[in-house]
Amino acid sequence: MRTAVRGPHAATTAPEHDHRIAPAPARHGLRRVVGAAAALGAAAALVIATPLAASAHVRVAPDTAQPGSYAVLTFRAPTESATASTTKLEVDFPTDTPFSSVSYQPVPGWSTTVTTTKLKTPVKTADATITEAVTKVVWTADDKDAQIKPGQFRQFTVTAGPVPDTGKVAFPAHQTYSDGSVVNWTQPTPASGEEPEHPAPVVYITDTPPADPAVTDADPSVTATPAPDAAGSSDTAASGTVSTADAVILGVGIGGLALGAIALAVALYGIAALRRAGGR
Numbered sequence: 001m002r003t004a005v006r007g008p009h010a011a012t013t014a015p016e017h018d019h020r021i022a023p024a025p026a027r028h029g030l031r032r033v034v035g036a037a038a039a040l041g042a043a044a045a046l047v048i049a050t051p052l053a054a055s056a057h058v059r060v061a062p063d064t065a066q067p068g069s070y071a072v073l074t075f076r077a078p079t080e081s082a083t084a085s086t087t088k089l090e091v092d093f094p095t096d097t098p099f100s101s102v103s104y105q106p107v108p109g110w111s112t113t114v115t116t117t118k119l120k121t122p123v124k125t126a127d128a129t130i131t132e133a134v135t136k137v138v139w140t141a142d143d144k145d146a147q148i149k150p151g152q153f154r155q156f157t158v159t160a161g162p163v164p165d166t167g168k169v170a171f172p173a174h175q176t177y178s179d180g181s182v183v184n185w186t187q188p189t190p191a192s193g194e195e196p197e198h199p200a201p202v203v204y205i206t207d208t209p210p211a212d213p214a215v216t217d218a219d220p221s222v223t224a225t226p227a228p229d230a231a232g233s234s235d236t237a238a239s240g241t242v243s244t245a246d247a248v249i250l251g252v253g254i255g256g257l258a259l260g261a262i263a264l265a266v267a268l269y270g271i272a273a274l275r276r277a278g279g280r
Contacts, residue, residue, distance in 0.1 A: 056080050058089070058173045058185045060201035067205055068126075070101070070161030075201060077175060078153035084177035085147035088140045089156060091201075092172040097164035098123055098133030105157040109146025113138045125162070134160075147178060167207035170200045 056078050065071040079086045093099055098119065104112050115136040123130045139156050141147045148154045163169075172186040187196035193210025 058175055063209055064204050065163045067163055067165035069163050070159055071163050072159050074155050074157045076153055076155050079148045079150050081177055082150050084179040085149050086175055087147050087178050088176040090138045090174040092136055093134050094169055095119055097166045097169055098130050099160040100130050100133055102134040102158055102160045109142050110139045111142055166205055168202055168204045170202050172200045
């Protein structure tokens with residue numbers, strides 16, 4: 001008999017029952033809002049991750065220098081491992097086109113060792129004959145607190161010169177982690193500019209750097225210091241000018257953060273809308 005009830009009473013109770021279980025359009029709207037927020041969040045993560053992955057190599061900046069100058073070179077070492085910290089960075093200097101003078105900027109919490117080697121074959125330059133040259137600079141963390149943690153990077157700066165009159169100079173680097181693993185940044189970058197998996201840092205002297213700005217850290221606003229004073233290490237040349245590639249990475253990263261903020265706002269709006277619909 002209850003299923004056969006008809007009349008005004010049945011007509012007024014049914015809408016009240018439907019209202020209490022939340023309207024279907026509101027639920028579908030929430031799904032659409034949540035889906036849009038998730039898509040925006042995923043896009044933000046992709047936008048941020050792509051430039052960071054591209055820049056996560058041991059690099060040198062600036063990547064250009066003038067022959068005969070004393071160049072201020074900064075080696076940037078990010079920690080790519082998610083579980084281990086960087087404990088040591090070794091940079092090899094060339095022996096066929098040597099630098100007769102290399103000095104380093106002290107790094108708090110790190111010890112620095114400069115290795116000078118007698119060359120098997122002396123190298124004649126316009127000014128002198130080089131019989132000994134710096135062949136390696138090693139930075140080692142003094143303790144665990146000084147190590148480069150996952151997601152961090154550190155910069156190591158030297159002054160080197162006179163810059164040899166050659167096309168380009170590679171500085172193979174070796175990055176040691178706290179778990180004992182070593183990453184060798186020694187692979188040459190071809191003229192096409194397409195990076196190998198572990199490219200060696202390169203300074204271009206008379207050769208033209210690769211055209212792709214994502215490949216190098218070339219900074220036209222930073223130039224090598226003049227050569228006349230052999231002891232002249234310049235502090236001003238180490239100013240914090242942002243390179244072209246870093247500027248691109250920074251801009252894309254900010255765009256990714258903006259997408260993430262929009263995703264959060266969309267999600268909050270959807271939740272608020274559902275609450276308003278449920279309170280009617």
